[in-house]
Amino acid sequence: MKPPVSVTITGAAGNIGYALVFRIAAGQMLGEDQPVILRLLEVPQAMTALGGVAMELEDCAFPLLHDVVLSDDPAIGFRDTNYAMLVGAKPRTKGMERKDLITENARIFSAQGKAINEHAARDIHVLVVGNPANTNTLIASANAPDINPANFTAMTRLDHNRAMAQIAAKTNHLVADVTRMTIWGNHSSTQYPDISHCLVDGKPVTDMVSMSWAIDHFTPTVQRRGAAIIDARGASSAASAADAAIDHMHSWILGTDEGDWVSMAIPSDGSYGIEPGLIYSFPVTCKDRSYEIVQGLEISDYSQEKMRKTEQELLDEREMIADLL
Amino acid sequence: MKPPVSVTITGAAGNIGYALVFRIAAGQMLGEDQPVILRLLEVPQAMTALGGVAMELEDCAFPLLHDVVLSDDPAIGFRDTNYAMLVGAKPRTKGMERKDLITENARIFSAQGKAINEHAARDIHVLVVGNPANTNTLIASANAPDINPANFTAMTRLDHNRAMAQIAAKTNHLVADVTRMTIWGNHSSTQYPDISHCLVDGKPVTDMVSMSWAIDHFTPTVQRRGAAIIDARGASSAASAADAAIDHMHSWILGTDEGDWVSMAIPSDGSYGIEPGLIYSFPVTCKDRSYEIVQGLEISDYSQEKMRKTEQELLDEREMIADLL
Numbered sequence: 001m002k003p004p005v006s007v008t009i010t011g012a013a014g015n016i017g018y019a020l021v022f023r024i025a026a027g028q029m030l031g032e033d034q035p036v037i038l039r040l041l042e043v044p045q046a047m048t049a050l051g052g053v054a055m056e057l058e059d060c061a062f063p064l065l066h067d068v069v070l071s072d073d074p075a076i077g078f079r080d081t082n083y084a085m086l087v088g089a090k091p092r093t094k095g096m097e098r099k100d101l102i103t104e105n106a107r108i109f110s111a112q113g114k115a116i117n118e119h120a121a122r123d124i125h126v127l128v129v130g131n132p133a134n135t136n137t138l139i140a141s142a143n144a145p146d147i148n149p150a151n152f153t154a155m156t157r158l159d160h161n162r163a164m165a166q167i168a169a170k171t172n173h174l175v176a177d178v179t180r181m182t183i184w185g186n187h188s189s190t191q192y193p194d195i196s197h198c199l200v201d202g203k204p205v206t207d208m209v210s211m212s213w214a215i216d217h218f219t220p221t222v223q224r225r226g227a228a229i230i231d232a233r234g235a236s237s238a239a240s241a242a243d244a245a246i247d248h249m250h251s252w253i254l255g256t257d258e259g260d261w262v263s264m265a266i267p268s269d270g271s272y273g274i275e276p277g278l279i280y281s282f283p284v285t286c287k288d289r290s291y292e293i294v295q296g297l298e299i300s301d302y303s304q305e306k307m308r309k310t311e312q313e314l315l316d317e318r319e320m321i322a323d324l325l
Numbered sequence: 326m327k328p329p330v331s332v333t334i335t336g337a338a339g340n341i342g343y344a345l346v347f348r349i350a351a352g353q354m355l356g357e358d359q360p361v362i363l364r365l366l367e368v369p370q371a372m373t374a375l376g377g378v379a380m381e382l383e384d385c386a387f388p389l390l391h392d393v394v395l396s397d398d399p400a401i402g403f404r405d406t407n408y409a410m411l412v413g414a415k416p417r418t419k420g421m422e423r424k425d426l427i428t429e430n431a432r433i434f435s436a437q438g439k440a441i442n443e444h445a446a447r448d449i450h451v452l453v454v455g456n457p458a459n460t461n462t463l464i465a466s467a468n469a470p471d472i473n474p475a476n477f478t479a480m481t482r483l484d485h486n487r488a489m490a491q492i493a494a495k496t497n498h499l500v501a502d503v504t505r506m507t508i509w510g511n512h513s514s515t516q517y518p519d520i521s522h523c524l525v526d527g528k529p530v531t532d533m534v535s536m537s538w539a540i541d542h543f544t545p546t547v548q549r550r551g552a553a554i555i556d557a558r559g560a561s562s563a564a565s566a567a568d569a570a571i572d573h574m575h576s577w578i579l580g581t582d583e584g585d586w587v588s589m590a591i592p593s594d595g596s597y598g599i600e601p602g603l604i605y606s607f608p609v610t611c612k613d614r615s616y617e618i619v620q621g622l623e624i625s626d627y628s629q630e631k632m633r634k635t636e637q638e639l640l641d642e643r644e645m646i647a648d649l650l
Contacts, residue, residue: 052557
């Protein structure tokens with residue numbers, strides 16, 4: 001058995017956290033041969049509820065779960081940690097402008113970046129789930145100058161998985177038959193789910209669905225899926241967000257399948273003309289705990305325009321929090 | 326890849342259901358080589374919420390999930406199903422007597438037993454989670470005369486896992502070091518968590534902890550754990566109950582570890598002098614999709630008394646619903 005690794009989860013008593021921690025302890029994220037120590041971080045007013053989550057974790061008798069550490073202090077929560085999943089964030093409340101949302105969260109994520117810089121393992125792998133995820137990632141990374149910026153990523157895997165599911169349903173295939181989906185840009189309504197390179201059963205999906213279906217149905221369905229789930233459940237997506245977070249880390253650490261790729265929001269290196277340093281979702285392959293952007297994809301004029309639009313939104317967001325970088 | 330099997334879950338939009346269905350779809354219950362079709366059953370007023378759960382299941386793009394069927398009609402929910410997890414039950418409300426709780430649930434579970442008898446696969450494996458679980462199981466089985474009664478079981482695995490975790494914590498060991506825990510009897514406050522045969526790191530735990538600790542701390546902690554979690558979380562245990570349900574089915578279908586056993590509430594065959602036919606929790610080993618009661622354990626006078634007391638409660642419960650058997 002390998003030595004245990006530490007996984008820090010912020011907002012661990014929230015709905016996504018509750019859907020996430022049990023699956024990590026069961027070995028679904030890092031493999032069934034990898035013992036874990038969970039370091040669960042919460043705000044002070046959620047510590048009692050977090051205690052209840054820890055009791056339930058204990059009650060599951062997970063053989064891989066070696067310890068659970070609870071804290072409202074980032075210095076403890078991030079101590080020597082190998083993986084961090086930053087789930088907790090301030091949600092947008094009624095009457096709040098997007099700018100307020102961004103600046104309020106900027107404060108949280110700059111503090112967490114500093115704590116990671118000071119306390120975490122030097123090769124920590126960070127996934128930001130809390131919104132606005134891309135810009136929160138940028139802030140956290142900027143505040144952790146001693147950590148490789150490539151190790152700070154944001155989640156667009158839920159969008160990626162949703163897009164795969166829509167294609168599977170439309171083409172009457174299993175989701176396992178769908179490969180090479182791409183989400184470009186920001187995890188927001190400007191994201192661009194791109195089926196140009198997507199395959200179903202190894203064949204181009206663009207031969208199976210029309211461009212007008214993609215534009216008028218597929219793209220808005222993926223972009224607005226979160227709201228549709230709130231309408232049905234009366235609560236926002238928690239289990240599917242947690243699942244996507246597990247998928248993101250699993251792919252990153254254990255690798256992607258041969259011939260396929262996944263979508264991750266990562267620091268742009270200028271590929272496809274995207275402003276370097278922006279946290280932008282690209283198609284990536286993963287191996288040996290690192291990722292590489294898929295190169296050489298043909299980009300149509302339509303795609304180009306969509307990719308620029310979501311890039312522009314990220315540039316605007318960066319502008320709003322420039323003082324924190 | 327094996328052909329898909331059907332798993333029916335009742336109360337699938339509830340909290341335990343929400344913690345359960347994603348893990349089954351991810352392959353944690355029946356193995357990562359076993360595709361599944363989920364048949365989710367709910368009451369009519371929960372069908373909209375259930376639709377939201379199904380959207381999230383779709384959004385996870387689980388390669389093993391071949392289909393999701395939603396219904397409020399047991400004839401559809403149990404059609405040709407191979408596994409059923411009966412989670413939905415009427416909860417005890419303020420001022421309700423235990424007798425009322427038992428008879429109200431008896432009506433639900435007799436109807437489900439009839440639907441299973443009429444529509445399910447002949448070798449269906451049934452786990453009842455909804456309380457009062459043991460007596461609900463008895464009723465469901467009695468109303469499904471064409472199905473082998475041995476295939477109807479109730480869950481005491483959460484109690485079993487909780488007991489293991491308490492022993493691990495007390496002896497400063499990992500839970501993976503704890504084996505041969507036993508829960509006897511009813512999934513209620515009369516249950517008897519028995520450490521007489523329990524091993525830690527292969528050695529008798531009775532050499533490591535005192536009888537007075539077991540009686541005054543261990544037993545009440547296990548029995549009252551559910552209430553302690555409600556106090557902390559402000560909500561009842563959902564993820565740990567779902568986890569125990571997965572463990573129960575996983576052990577039953579895929580087998581128990583060599584030299585270890587688990588606790589399952591099953592129809593008594595008279596072993597240890599327990600009234601035949603009662604759904605009583607015993608230590609069992611599992612192999613080839615069936616279980617066997619562990620025989621020949623030495624029972625102390627103290628244990629005997631505890632085992633009788635929980636048996637008596639089950640006899641009393643059976644008396645209350647005798648007209649439905």
